[in-house]
Amino acid sequence: MLAKTTSYSLLNKCIYHSSRLLLTQQQHYKYNKMSTNPAVIAAKKNFPLKKVESAVSVVSIHRHPFKVTVIGSGNWGTTIAKVVAENTVQHPHLFKEQVEMWVFDEKIPKEDNPEEFEMLTNIINTRHQNVKYLPDIDLPHNLHANPSLLDSVKDADILVFNIPHQFLSRIVENLKGHVKPHVRAISCLKGFEVGRKGVQLLSSYITDELGIQCGALSGANLAPEVAKEHWSETTVAYQLPKDFRGEGYDVDHRILKVLFHRPYFHVNVIDDVAGISIAGALKNVVALACGFVEGLGWGNNAAAAIQRVGLGEIIKFGRTFFPECKVETYYQESAGVADLITTCSGGRNVKVAKHMAKTGKDAFTAEKELLNGQSAQGVITCKEVHEWLDTCEMTSEFPLFEAVYQIVYNNVPMKNLPDMIEELDSFVTEDD
Numbered sequence: 001m002l003a004k005t006t007s008y009s010l011l012n013k014c015i016y017h018s019s020r021l022l023l024t025q026q027q028h029y030k031y032n033k034m035s036t037n038p039a040v041i042a043a044k045k046n047f048p049l050k051k052v053e054s055a056v057s058v059v060s061i062h063r064h065p066f067k068v069t070v071i072g073s074g075n076w077g078t079t080i081a082k083v084v085a086e087n088t089v090q091h092p093h094l095f096k097e098q099v100e101m102w103v104f105d106e107k108i109p110k111e112d113n114p115e116e117f118e119m120l121t122n123i124i125n126t127r128h129q130n131v132k133y134l135p136d137i138d139l140p141h142n143l144h145a146n147p148s149l150l151d152s153v154k155d156a157d158i159l160v161f162n163i164p165h166q167f168l169s170r171i172v173e174n175l176k177g178h179v180k181p182h183v184r185a186i187s188c189l190k191g192f193e194v195g196r197k198g199v200q201l202l203s204s205y206i207t208d209e210l211g212i213q214c215g216a217l218s219g220a221n222l223a224p225e226v227a228k229e230h231w232s233e234t235t236v237a238y239q240l241p242k243d244f245r246g247e248g249y250d251v252d253h254r255i256l257k258v259l260f261h262r263p264y265f266h267v268n269v270i271d272d273v274a275g276i277s278i279a280g281a282l283k284n285v286v287a288l289a290c291g292f293v294e295g296l297g298w299g300n301n302a303a304a305a306i307q308r309v310g311l312g313e314i315i316k317f318g319r320t321f322f323p324e325c326k327v328e329t330y331y332q333e334s335a336g337v338a339d340l341i342t343t344c345s346g347g348r349n350v351k352v353a354k355h356m357a358k359t360g361k362d363a364f365t366a367e368k369e370l371l372n373g374q375s376a377q378g379v380i381t382c383k384e385v386h387e388w389l390d391t392c393e394m395t396s397e398f399p400l401f402e403a404v405y406q407i408v409y410n411n412v413p414m415k416n417l418p419d420m421i422e423e424l425d426s427f428v429t430e431d432d
C-alpha cells in the first residue's frame with residue numbers, strides 16, 4: 001500500500017490532463033510495478049516517475065464521500081442546509097453525514113426572560129431550529145451550526161453559498177487561502193457584483209476570487225414553503241471545470257442532483273449558469289415594481305403588465321451582457337418565468353414595495369419593519385443594475401429597471417410608472 005503522503009509527478013499530470021486516466025490506489029500501485037497497457041507505457045516514457053513533495057496526494061483522488069458546508073443561515077440558507085442535510089444522511093456513500101452551516105452568529109433574547117440572551121448557533125445545535133430566520137421548522141440533527149467561517153469550510157469538498165449578496169465580497173475575502181484547492185461550489189444567491197470587472201455573475205465572482213469552480217441554484221422557491229416541504233421545483237446549473245477529476249471523484253450533475261433533490265424539491269440540472277443567475281437576480285427588481293402597483297391598489301392587470309415588461313428586460317439584459325445564456329432557460333426552467341411569478345405573488349421584495357406604496361416609507365425602513373433582519377435583494381440589485389447601465393449609457397433601454405431605481409433612490413412618484421415604461425408608438429408624438 002502506498003504511503004498516504006506519497007505522490008508522483010506523473011500521477012499529477014494524469015489527474016490534470018485526463019479525466020479518464022484516473023488511478024485508484026491499487027491501480028497506481030500496479031502502474032508503478034509493471035504495466036502492459038500501451039497508454040501507461042507511453043505515459044511512463046514521457047513523464048518518468050519522480051517523487052515530489054507536494055500537490056495532489058494519492059489519498060486525495062481516492063473516491064471518498066464529499067463533505068458539504070453551507071455558508072449562510074438566513075431564511076433560504078437554513079432551508080437549503082435542511083435539504084442538503086436530509087440528503088447526506090440518505091446517501092452516505094456519496095456524502096459525509098454531518099453538514100456544517102456557517103452562522104453569522106448573534107444574540108437572541110430568551111423567551112422566558114428577554115433580558116437574557118442565547119447565541120443563535122447554540123439554539124440551532126441544541127433545539128434544532130433557527131428561531132430567528134426560519135422559525136417553527138425542525139432541522140436535521142446532522143446539521144451543525146458553526147460560528148467560525150474558517151472552521152466550517154476547512155474540510156469541505158462542496159461549498160454552498162447562501163447569504164444576502166451584499167455580504168459576499170467580505171466573506172470571499174476572508175475565505176481566501178482557506179479552502180481546499182479542488183473544492184467545488186454552488187451559489188444560491190440572487191444578485192450581481194458590479195465592480196472593476198463590470199457586471200459579474202456571483203458564481204463567476206466566486207470562481208475568480210477563490211479560484212474554484214462555481215455553479216448556481218435558482219428557482220421558484222419561496223423559502224418558507226420549501227422549508228415546510230410543500231412541493232416545488234428548482235434549477236441547478238453547473239459546468240464541469242477543466243481540471244475535472246472524473247465521475248465518482250468530483251462533483252458533476254449527478255452528484256448535484258442527489259445533493260439537492262428531495263421528494264418535495266424537484267431539481268433539474270443544466271449547464272446555463274448565466275441564464276438562471278440573471279433571471280434570479282433581476283426578477284427581484286421586477287417584483288419591486290409589481291409591489292408598487294399592487295400597493296397603489298391597481299390590481300392584477302397592472303401586476304401582469306409589469307411582469308410582461310420585466311420579463312422582456314430580463315431577457316434583453318441577458319442577451320446584451322451575457323450572450324452565452326440561453327433564451328429557453330427563461331421559459332423552460334423553474335429559475336425563469338416561474339420564479340418571476342412566485343416572487344411577484346408572495347416574495348419579500350413585493351411585500352416591501354407594497355408597504356412602501358401604502359405607507360410612503362422608504363425601502364430601507366420598510367425592509368426593517370417587515371423582515372426582522374432578512375433582506376429584500378431587489379433594493380440593492382436595482383442600484384447595481386442602474387450603475388452598470390449608466391456606465392454603458394443604456395438606462396433608457398431598460399425603462400422598468402431604471403424606473404424602479406428612480407422610485408427607490410430618488411423618490412420619483414410610483415404613480416408615474418406607466419409613463420416611465422411606456423413604449424410610444426412611432427405614430428404617437430409628444431404633440432398628440
Ligand SMILES: NC(=O)C1=CN([C@@H]2O[C@H](COP(=O)(O)OP(=O)(O)OC[C@H]3O[C@@H](n4cnc5c(N)ncnc54)[C@H](O)[C@@H]3O)[C@@H](O)[C@H]2O)C=CC1
Nearest residue numbers: 073074075076077104162163164167189190222223374375
Ligand atoms: N428567502 C428566500 O425565499 C430565498 C432567498 N434566495 C436568495 O438567497 C440569498 C440568501 O437569502 P436568505 O437566506 O433568505 O437571507 P436573509 O434575507 O434571511 O438574510 C438574513 C441572513 O443574513 C445574515 N447577515 C446579516 N448581517 C450579516 C453580515 N454582516 N454578514 C454576513 N451575514 C449577515 C444573517 O445572519 C442571516 O443569516 C439571497 O441572495 C436571496 O435572494 C433565493 C431563493 C429563495
Ligand SMILES: O=C(CO)COP(=O)(O)O
Nearest residue numbers: 219220221222347348349
Ligand atoms: O427568490 C425568491 C423566490 O424564488 C425569494 O424572493 P424574495 O426574496 O422576494 O422573497
